[in-house]
Amino acid sequence: MPISHVLRQLQVCIKHQTPSTAEKLHSIIIKLGLNQCGPLPNTLVDVYGKCGLFHHARQLFEEMPHRDHISWASILTAFNKASLPNLTLSFFPAMFTVDQLQPDHFVFATLIKACAALGSTMLGKQVHARFVLSPFSDDDVVKSSLVYMYAKCGLPDNARAVFNSIKLKNTVSWTAMLSGYARSGRKNEAMEMFKSAPVRNLFVWTALISGLVQSGNGIDAFYMFISMRREGVDIVDPLVLSSIVGACANLAVLELGKQIHGFLIVLGYESCLFISNALVDMYAKCSDIIAAKDIFGRMKTKDVVSWTSIIVGAAQHGQAEEALMLYDDMVTAGVKPNEVTFIGLIYACSHVGLVCKGRKLFKTMTADYGIRPSLQHYTCLLDLLGRSGHLDEAENLIKEMPYKPDEPTWAALLSACKHHGNTQMAIRFADHLVSLKIEDPSTYILLSNAYAKAAMWEQVSEVRKLMVEMEVKKEPGYSCIDIGKESQLFYAGETSHPLKNEMLGLLKELDEEMRRRGYVPNTSYVLHDMEQQEKEKQLFWHSERLAVAYGLLKSVPGTVIRIVKNLRVCGDCHTVLKLVSSIVKREIIVRDANRYHHFKDGKCSCNDFW
DNA sequence: CTAGGGTTAG
Numbered sequence: 001m002p003i004s005h006v007l008r009q010l011q012v013c014i015k016h017q018t019p020s021t022a023e024k025l026h027s028i029i030i031k032l033g034l035n036q037c038g039p040l041p042n043t044l045v046d047v048y049g050k051c052g053l054f055h056h057a058r059q060l061f062e063e064m065p066h067r068d069h070i071s072w073a074s075i076l077t078a079f080n081k082a083s084l085p086n087l088t089l090s091f092f093p094a095m096f097t098v099d100q101l102q103p104d105h106f107v108f109a110t111l112i113k114a115c116a117a118l119g120s121t122m123l124g125k126q127v128h129a130r131f132v133l134s135p136f137s138d139d140d141v142v143k144s145s146l147v148y149m150y151a152k153c154g155l156p157d158n159a160r161a162v163f164n165s166i167k168l169k170n171t172v173s174w175t176a177m178l179s180g181y182a183r184s185g186r187k188n189e190a191m192e193m194f195k196s197a198p199v200r201n202l203f204v205w206t207a208l209i210s211g212l213v214q215s216g217n218g219i220d221a222f223y224m225f226i227s228m229r230r231e232g233v234d235i236v237d238p239l240v241l242s243s244i245v246g247a248c249a250n251l252a253v254l255e256l257g258k259q260i261h262g263f264l265i266v267l268g269y270e271s272c273l274f275i276s277n278a279l280v281d282m283y284a285k286c287s288d289i290i291a292a293k294d295i296f297g298r299m300k301t302k303d304v305v306s307w308t309s310i311i312v313g314a315a316q317h318g319q320a321e322e323a324l325m326l327y328d329d330m331v332t333a334g335v336k337p338n339e340v341t342f343i344g345l346i347y348a349c350s351h352v353g354l355v356c357k358g359r360k361l362f363k364t365m366t367a368d369y370g371i372r373p374s375l376q377h378y379t380c381l382l383d384l385l386g387r388s389g390h391l392d393e394a395e396n397l398i399k400e401m402p403y404k405p406d407e408p409t410w411a412a413l414l415s416a417c418k419h420h421g422n423t424q425m426a427i428r429f430a431d432h433l434v435s436l437k438i439e440d441p442s443t444y445i446l447l448s449n450a451y452a453k454a455a456m457w458e459q460v461s462e463v464r465k466l467m468v469e470m471e472v473k474k475e476p477g478y479s480c481i482d483i484g485k486e487s488q489l490f491y492a493g494e495t496s497h498p499l500k501n502e503m504l505g506l507l508k509e510l511d512e513e514m515r516r517r518g519y520v521p522n523t524s525y526v527l528h529d530m531e532q533q534e535k536e537k538q539l540f541w542h543s544e545r546l547a548v549a550y551g552l553l554k555s556v557p558g559t560v561i562r563i564v565k566n567l568r569v570c571g572d573c574h575t576v577l578k579l580v581s582s583i584v585k586r587e588i589i590v591r592d593a594n595r596y597h598h599f600k601d602g603k604c605s606c607n608d609f610w
Numbered sequence: 611c612t613a614g615g616g617t618t619a620g
Contacts, residue, residue: 007611039611046612073612109613135616142612206616239617277618308619340620347620376620610619 003038010047019051034249042070049078067099073106086113089123089133109145116149124149140166144173151180156189171199175207182211201231202240222256238269245278252564252591254286255482257527277305284313285594287562287589289354292481304338312344318605323348324357327453339371343380350384351607358384375403379412386416391425407436414450425514426434426450438466440593442568449524477567479547479590483554490546492538503549507540510549514579525570539572539591544590548577552584565592579604 006029026044029035035044041064048057056488057078072078072095079088092111097099103111108131115124128146129135135161143166150159159180174197181190190208199202205228212221225244235241241264248257261270261279269275276299283292296302296310305328314323327345331335338347342365362381365371373381378401385394398405410433417426418481430450438444443520444467451459478491490497497503511519524533530538544565551561569577569592581588582602590597598605 010611030617041611043611068612070612075612077612104612106613139613141614148612148615170614177615179615205614208616210616242617274617279618281619303618305619310619312619316616338619343620374620606612 003034003040007039007043008033010043013047013452014050017051019048019053021049022051022053023056024557027412033318036065039070042068042074045071045078046074049074049081051080051372052145052446054078054082054084061488067101068531069104069106072101073104073110076107076110080110080113080117084272085117088114089118102128103134104481105139108134108136108139108142112142112145112149113218116145116152118242119151119153121153121155124153129243140168140173140291144176147173147180151176151183154184156184156186169198171197171203174198175436178204179207179211179579180380182208183214185213185215185217187215187217188213200231200233202236205233206243209240210246213243213247213250216250218251221247235267238264238267238272238275241267241269242274242278245275245282249278249282249285252286253482253487254283254288254562255485255487257282270299273299273301273303273306277303277309278312280306280309284309284316285591287591289313289317289319302333302335303339305334307333307335308338308341308344311348313475315344315348317608318351318598320348320352321356324354336364337369339365339374339377343376346377346380346384349531350380350387353388355384355388355390375406375409378403378408379405382409383412383416386413387419388414389420391416391420391422395425395428397410405432407433407438407440407443410436411440411446414443414446418446418449418453423450423454426456427456433468434459434463438470440568441467442570444470445525445570450526451546475566477543479543479566480564481547481551482562483551488547488550490543490550492539492543495541495546497546497550499550499553502553503546506549506552507545510580510583511540513583514576519575520580523570525572539570542570542573544573545570545576548588551588552586558586559587561588563588565590568592568594569597574604574608578604 006025009025010022013019013025029040034040041060045057045060048054048060053507057075061067061071061075076088076092079085079091087325088110090528094101095107108127109447110125111127115127136142141163146162147159150156150162159177162187163173163177174193176185178190178193178197181193191210194204194208203222208222209224209228212218214223221243244260245257248260264270264275276295280296282294283289283295286475292310292313296306299306307326311326312322314326324343327337327341329537342361345361346358349361358381362373362377365373365377378397382397385397394416410429414426415431417429427450428448433443444463448460448463453461476491478489521536521539523539525534526535528537544563547563548561551563555561569590572598577588577597577599579602581599588599590599
């Protein structure tokens with residue numbers, strides 16, 4: 001068998017992703033005594049890497065008597081392909097320390113790709129500097145990968161500078177730049193790049209649409225997706241569809257999500273791993289956790305993302321025990337959890353007060369899986385300790401941890417103090433909070449209540465002043481409800497809705513029944529200076545109540561009422577919705593800015609912590 | 611024989 005034939009066969013393995021054929025060919029090569037001939041050693045490393053047999057690639061590489069630039073480019077590409085960008089960067093120095101070789105343009109491209117995967121601007125800039133000083137500094141392909149790296153790191157202006165220096169701009173460099181603008185939320189520049197793109201293929205469309213989804217412009221993404229369909233672009237691979245499913249998840253639009261799901265089935269992509277994962281997440285985020293579990297259960301292969309999606313979904317819907325059981329199944333199935341999985345798990349423990357289990361998971365993460373806890377992990381653990389009343393332990397942990405606490409961290413602790421009536425500690429945390437730039441309106445409420453409780457009126461008025469300044473920038477609160485294919489949006493305050501009188505009547509009726517059951521409006525959630533009665537009226541017109549009233553009037557009796565809210569549900573509305581669920585005997589699911597609330601029989605899945 | 615663009619979980 002001539003060498004050229006073997007080489008051709010090996011390329012087929014890459015194309016068809018058939019690692020077993022690659023192994024067979026490898027054994028034939030050894031039998032023929034060709035394993036050190038011409039390009040074959042390098043090709044084998046390359047083929048094993050690209051077929052996903054990264055350990056084989058590495059072993060061959062280590063055993064090579066003569067390694068050249070191609071061997072190095074091949075093994076580093078294999079590391080990248082195996083999602084091991086850290087290994088790419090830590091392994092690379094051996095290129096000159098062991099083999100006395102300097103990186104060429106191929107190697108530079110792999111290093112930059114690894115930096116992009118890590119999202120590390122610092123490392124990326126170091127590699128960039130070495131590239132500029134190298135003999136290959138004119139190479140346009142490496143420049144394209146630099147554009148991609150800066151774009152991915154959220155530095156579109158740096159990306160643009162490199163882009164401008166590319167002599168022959170092709171679709172690849174164009175797409176990288178376009179994607180950079182889109183994912184940084186620079187819509188106008190992204191559209192500009194899109195309109196003037198040299199060709200308008202599926203890659204270009206995908207870069208634009210997925211960038212828009214990532215920057216939170218899901219609605220624009222949808223309009224572009226519709227344009228893409230109108231232009232008759234052939235959807236020959238499903239990547240753009242996973243972005244569109246992601247947009248449905250972010251926007252929490254269940255009906256649209258179902259339509260896209262149907263479309264995926266028609267195109268035959270439903271069982272593709274990426275797509276199934278996106279669907280599981282979409283249904284969970286659209287508050288249909290049952291559909292999410294159904295898709296998850298029918299998946300033939302499940303990876304970390306699949307397991308993590310369903311664990312996080314269950315945890316966010318208040319099904320903590322289930323989330324922990326799923327984790328056991330995951331370990332049994334031999335899938336290694338990652339840092340995101342542990343966020344979901346500790347969050348789950350937090351919701352049912354499993355303090356020991358949560359602490360244990362936090363330790364397991366580092367001890368068994370080598371994951372360095374992030375600030376988010378610490379915030380979850382602090383939340384768990386705080387909620388369960390271990391406030392002193394939480395305060396100690398905050399001093400020990402290697403991060404500076406941010407707004408969510410302090411807010412979680414402050415909320416815990418409120419629940420456990422520890423005013424003194426609350427003031428200590430509140431004092432830390434006021435020195436930060438607060439983004440979340442509900443944090444102001446927490447702060448103001450903490451100071452009010454300690455009768456620190458000067459601080460209370462200070463917080464109110466800060467809040468008035470922020471009010472200008474704050475988007476107004478709204479709640480959205482879907483009835484059939486129609487969607488209704490309600491803002492807080494009196495409405496001019498055609499069904500206004502019916503809604504008002506129903507809310508009044510419910511209010512009377514609630515008061516009979518002992519409901520007293522909690523006006524500490526209203527931060528304006530006004531009379532008690534006026535404050536109660538404010539609460540009465542909160543958007544989620546309008547949406548519920550509308551839902552009760554218009555939906556099919558007995559069905560679940562689903563509401564999506566852009567801000568967090570206020571404490572008073574939370575009480576009201578619990579009562580309403582038991583009065584009208586309906587399940588009400590509210591997705592607010594932070595979590596999911598399943599109101600049923602007078603109780604909420606969030607266990608009254610939020 | 612080796613490099614560059616689009617994808618999912620917080």
